[in-house]
Amino acid sequence: MKVLENKTLCFHCNTEIDGISIIRKEHGVEREYCCNGCSEISHLLLENGLDQFYQIRGTQSLEPIDREFQKNSPEELDNESVYSEYLEKKNGPDSNVYITVTNLHCSACVWLIETVLTKKEGIQEARINFGTGRLKIGFDLSKITLGKIIKTIESLGYKAKLYSPLKAESKVEKPFRELSIRMIVAGFCWGNIMLFSASLYAGYFEGMELNIKNLFHYISWIFATPVYFYSGYPFWKGAYESWKRKLLGMDTLLFAGVSLAYFYSIYVTVSGKGEVYFDSVCTIYFFILLGKYFEAMIRYKAGAKIGELLSLLPEEYEVSKKGVWSKHSASFIERGDLVRLSLGSKAPVDGILESETAFFDESVLTGESKPIRKSRGAEVKAGSVSLSTDVKFQAKGNTNESSLAQIGRILEDSLLTKPKIQRSTDKLAAVFIKIVLFVAIGTFIYWFQFHSTEDAILNTISVLIVACPCALGLSVPAALVISHLLQSKEGVLVKNPESVEILAKANRIFFDKTGTLTTGKLELNAEKYFVSDKNPSRFREIAIRLESRSSHPIAKSIIEAFANQTPEFLEEISTDIIADNSSNNPPDWTSYKEIPGEGMEAKFAGKTYRIGKKNFAWENKPENDGWVHLAENGIPLVAWEFRDKARPEAKSSIQELRSFFSNMEILSGDIPSKVETLSKELGIQNFKANLTPIQKKERIIEAQSSGEVVLMLGDGINDSACIAQADLGISMGMGSDLSLDKSDIILVKNRLDSLPKSVLIARKTRSVILQNICLSLVYNSIMIPLAAGGLMLPVICAGFMTLSSLTVVLNSISLKHRVFT
């Protein structure tokens, strides 16, 4: 037992024990744990004689383990399609597999996983790459299965996900690697050519034997050629592409300058008269590639971080394979399987509708957000969101449209697409390029007229090189990519690249209450009966039965709140949900319906049960008392009052947000008294209670029409309309697929304190972008006249140009320090 500031720390994960501790006696020593997960892992370690893990770990604390997260089940992983996708066959039964382990903390974790795995029979090799967290396992398929390996890693408390190096390679890693090699080649040649250049410069001033000078010219040519052709390939391509579209791009200018320098130098080398400028070619390409390399590295890191965050979002579907229902992740759905969707969840694959009728939101596919009614036999398109409860359909193929895959793709695009601020910079750059070309031509004519051809060519090269608007071109993307990376480190996924600007400008924020400002975990506070038959467990069973089909966070926490009282029943119902579909045994509970913002309805033995708000369950008056009512055929049975706590981090987060937003407001469907208590507790000035989703949306429109830039933070299906309406919609990571879909920003870690950080990052990003643009304009307006006046040699121009590019990139990188200090 460790005591720190009078708080007990968990023996395993070294975090503070909040509430009840679990005490377990191991080898005669009593140890306290924060949860069962920790106690089990610790037990496992001691059993296997691996307790030196605790020495390696030291005083570092581990992330508390979420046992529920373990979504891989061994049977799922051990099938041919997974094997063929992820296994790398070696000889005989030996194979390699790559696994991404997500929550590694320190070297102790690496040691632990490697040691435990290599002790298993059948595993020959297990090695984790410290940099990427990727685990490579060599194992004998006849002795141990893939499922068991994953289970072992998960039983240690880590999140494991299969990883296919081939698939990832093509997307991000390959271009990144290519760019690094181009940069390294340019760097190597640059380093070498400068040695000879220095001699040539010395020779220029001190005199040099003509033969030696010629030799050095040829050697410089040898070094400059791979740089010009191989390292410069991206610029060739860029220049060619802008040429094809009849545009002047940044690459055009750069390429024109460098080509002029390169070919003029070849002419000098061959003719043996004048000075060469091969070193300028190398300098400029090397440093620009260096800038691009930094940018790509951050992009690559951001991409990896995004992948990691995506794996934290919930994704599970009820799937029936050969008549057996169980929960699977989307990638295990195959042709012919039945899939069940709850309200607000997204169809992971294309399929044929099996339910009588259902409503879908196909806005992701068509842009039209009107609900579309479909009847049995109609086609369900992957990506469309179910607006009905309990929709069944038959899969027509396997997935690549699951909500995660989709969000992943959107995010990948958002790393590449240009937001408005970048488009306006590009326009500025286009004007700039025209001016530079004009100046270059003017320079050439002037020097040609009044001096020599050599001077004319030289100074034109200088102008073209020094004016390369790369700083302008690099400044915005570099800052944006870094802001992406910082956001993802905070657990914030930015789906829409425009968000940075809106987030920086917004002055009003609306909050949903339940599940957003509060934990959404309900505790039973009071209970009142309307009937003489006071059988709490029967009523609770009905409630659980009804809510089990709802995806609403309140439904989930009602089930949790009641589960303590009726644990056996809960076991039963989960097997029930799975079993009630076999066709020869018709289910007793039918026609589940969920009305967003109101409640659930279903039929059992000819009776209609409703659970939810009072006005929905039995009384047809627009009145809401904040209780959850259960009614049978419109006759009230019982009502429960639940208490909902504010999130522990809510108060401090609101405090921080106050410095960014002049106006904060809670929009809630709950009763005024509850909303008021919360708004007082958190210090939010305004609140509106008893709102329907439509009224919430109207409130947002009202605020927008008064010229305010509005943020909306919500989580549930009933918030999706507001999230879509607001200038910037933000959703909590545990929200429904629909609200994740409509929002621009997702707080994946499901914590409110990510938001103030995110706003701060956005504001700092915006100021860095503006600084960068100013910097590069100031630099150019000083340097271009100097170059045109013949005051600078091309290589010095190249030096200054690269300096400006690097300044901009480094300024962007400094974002990191500005945000966190």
Add this chain to the structure above:
Amino acid sequence: MNALYLTIPIALMISFGAFYIFLLNLKSGQYEDIEGPKYRILFEEDKQDKSN
């Protein structure tokens, strides 16, 4: 000074050769995990202690 005609090409060949080897190593993935080895030295020792 004529020696330069011999020594410079030799120097070039050596440096290009070394660079080529570096590129080969890069492609074989030798630089992919530069963090791990420093910790691994410590681990291996511990492991051997256990098996004894």
